[in-house]
Amino acid sequence: MCTVTATDDCSNDKYMESFKLYRRLSPINCLDLSYSPSTHQEYFQRVISPTSTEIIDNLTCTNLGLIPLNQWEMYHCTHCPTDGLYIISNPFTQEGQQQWIKKCLNDYPTNQKYLSNLPEHVDRSPLFNDKLRWLTLGYHYDWTQKTYSKQNYTPLPEDLELLSKIIIQKFNPTEKYYYPEAVIVNYYHLNSTLCGHTDHSEENLDRPLISISFGNIGIFLIGGQDKSIEPIPMRLNSGDIVIMTKQTRLAYHGIPKIIEDNSLSKILKNSDDEKWSQYWNYISKNRININIRQVY
Numbered sequence: 001m002c003t004v005t006a007t008d009d010c011s012n013d014k015y016m017e018s019f020k021l022y023r024r025l026s027p028i029n030c031l032d033l034s035y036s037p038s039t040h041q042e043y044f045q046r047v048i049s050p051t052s053t054e055i056i057d058n059l060t061c062t063n064l065g066l067i068p069l070n071q072w073e074m075y076h077c078t079h080c081p082t083d084g085l086y087i088i089s090n091p092f093t094q095e096g097q098q099q100w101i102k103k104c105l106n107d108y109p110t111n112q113k114y115l116s117n118l119p120e121h122v123d124r125s126p127l128f129n130d131k132l133r134w135l136t137l138g139y140h141y142d143w144t145q146k147t148y149s150k151q152n153y154t155p156l157p158e159d160l161e162l163l164s165k166i167i168i169q170k171f172n173p174t175e176k177y178y179y180p181e182a183v184i185v186n187y188y189h190l191n192s193t194l195c196g197h198t199d200h201s202e203e204n205l206d207r208p209l210i211s212i213s214f215g216n217i218g219i220f221l222i223g224g225q226d227k228s229i230e231p232i233p234m235r236l237n238s239g240d241i242v243i244m245t246k247q248t249r250l251a252y253h254g255i256p257k258i259i260e261d262n263s264l265s266k267i268l269k270n271s272d273d274e275k276w277s278q279y280w281n282y283i284s285k286n287r288i289n290i291n292i293r294q295v296y
């Protein structure tokens with residue numbers, strides 16, 4: 001994703017200019033300049049969507065680590081260069097975030113059915129191997145060919161499938177044909193970056209893309225459908241969910257910077273589970289992103 005091809009025109013690459021700027025900036029300056037619904041109300045419009053609590057009851061939400069749907073705070077980013085960027089401010093409970101973090105650090109990487117950047121038969125848990133960068137679940141993305149194939153498929157965990165369906169139901173109750181089919185779990189160290197790219201390999205680009213963040217703060221740089229458009233920096237906190245739809249579904253985006261979140265210990269450090277401390281040690285120094293797409 002980070003390669004420059006012969007056809008790329010770098011002469012008017014405002015995306016790259018901003019990416020380099022945020023990469024270089026100090027954490028304090030990055031935080032000062034990046035937008036979130038709590039710090040820049042003027043750039044976000046609260047969206048109130050009616051949700052059918054008959055279909056999704058509070059028990060289902062609790063089991064998935066979510067607060068009740070009528071308490072979710074969803075915002076339309078009105079300042080994004082393209083229309084269609086939404087953010088749901090952390091709708092997870094403390095235990096809920098911890099439950100999903102554990103799945104990403106233990107259940108998914110240790111299940112050899114899922115593919116990763118690591119060779120087979122090594123210990124893939126990021127708790128013991130700091131080389132894990134990504135895992136794919138569902139239709140596995142072929143990073144070289146930049147394609148999915150119907151033959152290369154591992155069913156998604158049922159709870160992850162349900163989580164994404166609930167997010168889309170809340171986002172748009174009329175969205176009847178949403179099927180989560182491909183998931184990439186990204187693992188970031190504090191000095192990792194993800195270069196600007198568009199996610200265009202899915203056959204069906206009409207369905208929204210969901211992106212869930214856990215752990216330290218990600219500066220999410222989101223631009224337009226070509227790199228000449230100046231991007232804006234958004235601050236993604238632990239638990240925040242981004243939805244990319246309409247024109248934003250094909251907009252350039254990336255992560256130039258991860259910033260240590262000093263308030264993370266207040267929300268994630270403590271747990272009744274005595275095994276949690278090893279997960280805390282990881283998540284206090286890293287960031288995880290779960291990226292969910294419909295392919296067909």
Ligand SMILES: O=C(O)CCC(=O)C(=O)O
Nearest residue numbers: 184186211218255289291
């Ligand atoms: O880490 C993020 O927030 C973004 C990840 C992403 O854009 C991707 O996996 O395609």
Ligand SMILES: [Fe+2]
Nearest residue numbers: 197198199253
């Ligand atoms: Fe992406």
